Amino acid sequence: MDIQERVTHTPDFTPGNALQIPIYRVLQQDGSVIPGAVVPDLDEAQALKIYHAMVFTRVLDERMLAAQRQGRLSFYLQSTGEEATTVGFAAALDDADMIMAQYREQGALAYRGFTVEEFMNQLFGNDQDYGKGRQMPIHYGSRELHYMTISSPLATQIPQAAGYAYGQKLAGNKHCTVTVFGEGAASEGDFHGALNMAAVLKVPVIFLCRNNGYAISTPSSEQFAGDGIAPRAVGYGMQSIRVDGNDVLAVCKAMQEARKLAVEQNEPVLVEAMSYRLAAHSSSDDPSGYRNKAEEDKWRAKDPILRMKNWLLAQNWWDEAREKQLLEELRKQVLAAMKLAQQRPTVRLEDLITDVYDEPPALLRQQLESLKAHIRKYPAAYPKSAGGVDHG
Amino acid sequence: MDIQERVTHTPDFTPGNALQIPIYRVLQQDGSVIPGAVVPDLDEAQALKIYHAMVFTRVLDERMLAAQRQGRLSFYLQSTGEEATTVGFAAALDDADMIMAQYREQGALAYRGFTVEEFMNQLFGNDQDYGKGRQMPIHYGSRELHYMTISSPLATQIPQAAGYAYGQKLAGNKHCTVTVFGEGAASEGDFHGALNMAAVLKVPVIFLCRNNGYAISTPSSEQFAGDGIAPRAVGYGMQSIRVDGNDVLAVCKAMQEARKLAVEQNEPVLVEAMSYRLAAHSSSDDPSGYRNKAEEDKWRAKDPILRMKNWLLAQNWWDEAREKQLLEELRKQVLAAMKLAQQRPTVRLEDLITDVYDEPPALLRQQLESLKAHIRKYPAAYPKSAGGVDHG
């Protein structure tokens, strides 16, 4: 055993900061590439696709928060400031790689082609919502796009991603799983089990941590004492990299390399994207209670979308006229889709009891029948379902 | 934020083996101190006290396994090969520091003065067992000796130790808590929560991991992929040290230093003691199904008790005659105590329902009364309790 050979005779403690992992960065805020920096291979079309998804995400977030404020939506959660991470990682993957995200990764879905209608159907929980109106807004999922339906309990998807990737390895299909989570979620026990199991069982999974400085009101200084999340990988014998999460090129390149390790060598990898949650945690939150505007402003100046735009402009792949047009178009699209989604019928009463099991057991069928009889008696009290109680 | 300043421009992954923590060792197997090694301050009396506890533990383990084999005991669990760790750490503490152990740390109890009678009462679950015959053998505890009663679910004591130590810090009593656990238990989610919370909240706790190569049949190569447990501390921003667990002087010194960090600076510390579980996991286990004798023999040659004995001989603090006498005495003591403990009355029927709450609620009192009535009707079927059903 190799470890038995390494001996010392003085009781020296390894300090808590023995590893100081640097941040990989490619782009400056003005859009120039740092001299000597390693950039990903991105052609114009893909670059514009990425940018489009980032801008779409920003527009969606702005409009839907406004819709929530107007009372049209019960809840919303923005990803403002983290679009480079959430779009950039998806751009580095094969579209059939599985994504198991936390809840702030609408950018990845947008990149994969989740339509604005699909977003809206989930947000409004109408009859077209894949989730059948069961989960709160922003709990998206798409089987077609290999995007696992979001689940609110934090970190549960992390060991699940290890298992999913193990299945991919056995199937030999050269795909990997990427699981995304916040630095807060990384405190959960499930994180530990997942990384350790993945390392021991050598599964093609990428653990992507969005370290955005906060878990609701809790700053990362009260979340962990070490040098962030990346150094934990060494504790599991796993490779890791830290990347500037506001730099879409760096995120993309780091994830491309991570994917190679995962898919070609069945090596799990931990990637930590350093960013900042510019908006409130969600529409239920008010950050003025726990952080100051100066801090927010510092980060607003590092806007990842602006950074990419500056790069695109420098590449001559973009101009202000197209920018204006894109924004207008997207805003229109979002508003139109919202209107349509809101007008659609609601979910079917029957779907109260489907999907609990593959088939509803007898007791559930009875419960539905009693419920129907009750609604027939008091239709006014159940406006959402009374109309459909006898058909559909 | 310091971390924001550390930037790199190439996507270099930190390898999984970026930290290689050496093993701190003082004593060679022949009892000589490695030249230049830092040794703990130990006078003759304390050295002999340590040695005595180690030998007692070995004798107890041998005799009680034999008793189990004879059917006198339902279960037993030896600590053979790890006595330098389990006695050595206790010797480095203040006797009023709290110990929250796993189950293989009888050496620490022996060092603190748990009497052979106290051991036996627990093992036989008689009327003097502090635990009132409720837990399986080896689940010792002592309020007087600041030794938390053992609980079978693994790793649960680790976050509890962080909480206990937080209370000590608030009380300002300059005590710390030491929690001991196996490298297997370190895979549990509770380990992660505990270390992270302790680091963030700066509590005086020492996490002592006995890395003895196995968790029942699972070798450490299937338990983790990294360089053992110690490097994980860096992931929490916590200090750590790895020590030769078969070297009582090294264990003692490392723990003395760790205690200083804990008590003087409220710094949690992770200590990893490298050793080997020489015996079966427990009396229910047979290691021949999963490991070979050659490996065991290699480790038998590193016997920690022999190593210490050799050192004591070299110090002129010990001789063979005293060794022989000690062994004889201890064996006699153990046998005598076993006999007595076995003959003692069993636990009281009432204690089926005490200590569930501070006071038994009405329903439990009724349940006990019905049970008593039933036993009166069928005394032959309940030989352990029938005699005492109407008194005691």
Added chain:
Amino acid sequence: MAEMNLLQAINNALDIAMASNDKVICFGEDVGVFGGVFRATSHLQEKYGRARCFNTPLVEQGIIGFANGLAAQGSVPVAEIQFADYIFPAFDQIVNEAAKFRYRSGNLFDVAGLTIRTPYGGGIAGGLYHSQSPEAYFAHTPGLKIVVPRNPHQAKGLLLASIRDPNPVLFFEPKRIYRASVGEVPEEDYELPLGQAEVLKEGADITLLAWGAQMEQIEKAAELAEKEGISCEVIDLRSILPWDADTVAASVMKTGRLLISHEAPLTGGFAGEIAATIQERCFLYLESPISRVTGLDTPFPLVLEKEYLPDHLKLFEAIKQSVNF
């Protein structure tokens, strides 16, 4: 007396508990500066310092493990789990550890001081994971106490009693009525008894039993029933474990009928335990089957939560059915 909502009453109870015993320590996710996502711990860090009121990392099993150790040391931890839906990672520390701590050590050690507070229940458009009522999951665990208050006055008195009770207590707070339930609350320190149900209204024809936010529905249903000439006895169970079977049985012996309601699914819900016990104790007095009106046997839905929940109309129908059996 002061007018308070349920959240204010809880905040007030925590304030009094911390002021009167410096061993009381409040912690959990976001409970520090921010005062908790519902603001139940507002201003406590300001008043009592960061050492006694603080944010923890995001790890429920760690929070309760830490709380168990702190309680074993002799402190009085009041740990918050942000939503009852997120208590399950701590299930082992609660069910295998807190509940069995005293028993397994033969009373050498205990977690007497432990209280776990957590908001529970539906009706807030929370879907699967911000709506659950998990009390029955814990009620199968000897060693725990479980308490659910129905209004501000109850919340303050029961929480103070829970914090001071020498056993681990799970305190479920009805978050739907955190702000909606407002009432007069004595400003001074007071406790209400654990393990005792309260008869809110006497009646002759049927006993209606519930706890927490569901009391509102029960009371509404009772009003509807009274209008139809059915006299209802209304009981708030208050403590789920140990529960007050004597009060319930005495009432059922009088009325001959029992209806129990909770938001959680029917199967394995605590109404089952109550019905099983009461059918045994009151067998010869029952004039109709004991009725349970509960959530459906599904996860908690979002859009159709009104349909899912046992509201006053469902209760009213069940009352009539029971009386006309």
Added chain:
Amino acid sequence: MAEMNLLQAINNALDIAMASNDKVICFGEDVGVFGGVFRATSHLQEKYGRARCFNTPLVEQGIIGFANGLAAQGSVPVAEIQFADYIFPAFDQIVNEAAKFRYRSGNLFDVAGLTIRTPYGGGIAGGLYHSQSPEAYFAHTPGLKIVVPRNPHQAKGLLLASIRDPNPVLFFEPKRIYRASVGEVPEEDYELPLGQAEVLKEGADITLLAWGAQMEQIEKAAELAEKEGISCEVIDLRSILPWDADTVAASVMKTGRLLISHEAPLTGGFAGEIAATIQERCFLYLESPISRVTGLDTPFPLVLEKEYLPDHLKLFEAIKQSVNF
């Protein structure tokens, strides 16, 4: 047919499941080379390779999280939890994740293939933490199936059905009779239905209902009762969730009396659910209160486990009491 004990029957079922579907994967603590601490997975690694049968690190929440993901991917994981007492760290992954996976995604994703095996129950001098019967903790969770076999023949057929059932299944194995229960078991592949109780013996005076290892006690008690002229109908519930209320209700309508027994504590145990349901469905047929004979409302003891457990004598007494009500 071959004579097998319960462990061998389980091993045989796993062997057949793995041979007939290469998506079946068995894992857990010590299940690899060693074949599990009870040897239920003996030789499976040898036969099917390390990729399909392996040791995991010691982390129950990780094991079930991993299993959930593997099932979502389309594999058929059979995860072992070494003792049912140690399933609680995985409670969240079971109750919040596995059980709700299909529902919350609107059937986009599911963990259809998941089976969790775990030895449960007392009578082996295991004390608090090697004796628990936690089935009721899970029975409050729509979306799960829960199965408990009573003997080798049942174990094989029910386990094969569980592995192939398109829903997550918790399979509790009665470890006290792992070796003691021996019987003829068909060598071929067969399945027994989930969700159906089995009437083992018809009778006229009282229905006796239990599951798993407790069936042995029930059958012994029935023999004693028959000697006193009491004719017992004996039912093995087999599935705890969904449970077969129709079979039980039909029996009780015939006998007029019901006794239910389990090892777990009374309060919140699954007998409560059954009693609550049956008193409602059979109200006019019941001639005496439904009786529950269970463990005490305490943690599981060691020295006095015989006193704690609901043995055949306690059952016999309860039968007489019910019949003479």
